[in-house]
Amino acid sequence: MSTEEFEQYAQEAYRAIPETIRGRIHNLAFVIKDRPGNDMEPDLLGCYIGVPTTEWESGYDSLPDMIMLFRENIKAEALEQDGDTARVIRETVWHEVGHALGIDEKRMEVYEQRWEAAWKKNKTLAI
16 A cells, blocks of 8 residues: 555545534644654554643644554554455544544543444444
8 A cells, every 4th residue: 555545545534534523623633654653652553642622721722733643553453454454544543533532542442333333334433
């Protein structure tokens, strides 16, 4: 999969998130890297870096928060599962966007099961 294809799948995954959710996300940049840095867990698929919207105060203003996607790890994860790299990108984007909205890991598991079922049914993300 080329870098351009990877980026396209990441953009499509973000656009699949309903506007009601995307509208709550501001000042966010996506960065695609081959692998996590030395100061990170080596098997990460993605990473949210920033201040979740639930912690913003009035007048919050800073550099953009960031979601990093790790291309080589995502491709390896897809190969271990079913070969569907687009699905792993989509799940990783949704997971990290959830963190940007202040959703913790435990709640994220519940949402991810719901999202995957909705995606299989009608290719949209449901909350």
